[in-house]
Amino acid sequence: MGPDGMHPRVLRELADVIMKPLSIIFERSWRTGEVPEDWRKANVTPVFKKGKKEDLGNYRPVSLTSIPGKMMEQLILDVISKHVEEEKDIRSGQHGFTKGKSCLTNMIAF
Secondary structure (H helix, E strand, C coil): CCCCCCCHHHHHHCHHHHHHHHHHHHHHHHHHCCCCHHHHCEEEEEEECCCCCCCHHHEEEEEEECHHHHHHHHHHHHHHHHHHHHHCCCCCCCCCCCCCCCHHHHHHHC
């Protein structure tokens, strides 16, 4: 759970009830370019990677953010990605942050 204390299951089970208020918040945020303050906060938790647990360098920080904020981010990403694909705004030589491409495909092309 993020700093809002809302469990994803609650959102899923109350989807019919919260759909309209969330869509109003999303729309207002999209129009104004402002994100609700609670959605900008995160609980940062250390997650163990590998090695000795005593070594603090073996942990990475993970930010637990608001679920509605993540939902809005995903919606915006989907809209931008669809627009970029349809308009062919990215050249074929672009590999970073492109679906189906990676550093490996960039090296192979090079």
